[in-house]
Amino acid sequence: MASITLDNLAHSYLPDPRSESDFALKELNHEWVDGEAYALLGASGCGKSTLLNIISGLLIPSQGRVLFDGKDVTTAPTADRNIAQVFQFPVVYDTMTVYENLAFPLKNRRMEPAEIQRRVQKIAAMIGMEAQLSHKARGLTADAKQKISLGRGMVREDVNALLFDEPLTVIDPHMKWELRTQLKKLHQDFGHTMIYVTHDQTEALTFADKVVVMHDGRVVQIGTPQELFERPAHTFVGYFIGSPGMNLFDAEIEGNTARVCDAIVPLDGFYTAAGKMQIGVRPEFVRLSTGDEGIPARIRRIEDVGRHKILRLDVAGREINALAAEGENISADSNRITFAPGRINVYADDWRISPQEGTA
Numbered sequence: 639m640a641s642i643t644l645d646n647l648a649h650s651y652l653p654d655p656r657s658e659s660d661f662a663l664k665e666l667n668h669e670w671v672d673g674e675a676y677a678l679l680g681a682s683g684c685g686k687s688t689l690l691n692i693i694s695g696l697l698i699p700s701q702g703r704v705l706f707d708g709k710d711v712t713t714a715p716t717a718d719r720n721i722a723q724v725f726q727f728p729v730v731y732d733t734m735t736v737y738e739n740l741a742f743p744l745k746n747r748r749m750e751p752a753e754i755q756r757r758v759q760k761i762a763a764m765i766g767m768e769a770q771l772s773h774k775a776r777g778l779t780a781d782a783k784q785k786i787s788l789g790r791g792m793v794r795e796d797v798n799a800l801l802f803d804e805p806l807t808v809i810d811p812h813m814k815w816e817l818r819t820q821l822k823k824l825h826q827d828f829g830h831t832m833i834y835v836t837h838d839q840t841e842a843l844t845f846a847d848k849v850v851v852m853h854d855g856r857v858v859q860i861g862t863p864q865e866l867f868e869r870p871a872h873t874f875v876g877y878f879i880g881s882p883g884m885n886l887f888d889a890e891i892e893g894n895t896a897r898v899c900d901a902i903v904p905l906d907g908f909y910t911a912a913g914k915m916q917i918g919v920r921p922e923f924v925r926l927s928t929g930d931e932g933i934p935a936r937i938r939r940i941e942d943v944g945r946h947k948i949l950r951l952d953v954a955g956r957e958i959n960a961l962a963a964e965g966e967n968i969s970a971d972s973n974r975i976t977f978a979p980g981r982i983n984v985y986a987d988d989w990r991i992s993p994q995e996g997t998a
């Protein structure tokens with residue numbers, strides 16, 4: 639296992655990149671700590687696979703270095719990096735049996751036959767394919783083939799890192815949950831450094847200790863699920879994580895107040911306005927009120943989603959979401975919203991800013 643350092647890394651697929659927008663991966667410095675399980679989360683096209691392929695050596699970055707335990711591997715071929723990578727679509731040897739496919743990475747390393755047998759049996763149990771070990775891979779469903787790919791990725795215990803690039807895309811929804819649980823268990827048992835790429839926040843938040851959120855070629859936040867929920871560093875994180883995502887309001891910030899739609903919203907500390915100012919409040923912390931304090935709002939629609947209700951509100955012509963507990967009474971007279979204390983984040987040009995020292 640290894641720690642993986644990204645040093646001034648950036649990548650453009652163009653031969654002669656001129657501006658930042660030419661880079662699929664904007665400049666990045668980061669250390670993936672040895673033995674941690676990370677999720678790399680972001681919308682399609684934001685650069686997740688580009689970053690993963692640079693780590694695995696399928697792609698040489700146009701700028702910067704990749705270090706494994708301090709050793710420069712930037713231009714080293716994949717085979718020399720001692721990693722396992724699982725892709726979105728199955729990569730299996732059709733003419734081999736399931737057993738032979740799973741044993742392949744171990745045979746390659748000249749492992750003892752008894753040890754190979756033991757590992758293959760264990761992995762077959764994890765992916766639920768013990769009964770098909772003697773079947774040829776040809777003729778199996780895409781779903782089964784992808785499980786073999788996953789198994790092959792997990793079969794070696796001595797790898798520097800395990801990289802998964804949206805590995806459950808072709809797997810049916812029920813099995814997804816099961817396989818994710820197995821991957822988590824594998825991490826607990828062996829403590830490999832794992833990077834799991836996904837565009838699905840539920841997958842990311844349930845799999846990883848730390849989630850790396852990417853947006854438009856940039857890493858916008860690295861944090862625990864709780865940090866991403868409570869203090870989204872960028873408006874994209876607020877909106878992308880949570881269901882529904884964080885509400886954003888254009889605001890005029892003055893000291894410890896925000897003016898939103900002619901209402902005064904008290905803030906927890908003093909802020910200095912710089913650029914386009916917004917406040918962000920998650921639906922969990924929006925309260926309806928009937929008083930004259932707060933921001934004028936109108937209930938448009940109430941959706942019952944089981945555990946709670948989603949209130950779709952109209953605030954100055956824009957849709958704002960609030961959550962209410964299942965049994966909560968919602969007064970038809972509600973005409974304003976207020977926010978739970980300490981739950982407002984302030985943004986300048988989409989990046990979260992902190993209150994001035996000593997004022998929070």
Ligand code: ADP
Nearest residue numbers: 651652662680681682683684685686687688689
């Ligand atoms: P993700 O995995 O997050 O969906 P990718 O890393 O595949 O994103 O792609 C990031 C950006 O780089 C996208 O705009 C994509 O079109 C572009 N891109 C990816 N691969 C190539 C390539 N081989 N050549 C040119 N552009 C590419």
Ligand code: MG
Nearest residue numbers: 686687688803
């Ligand atoms: Mg991808």
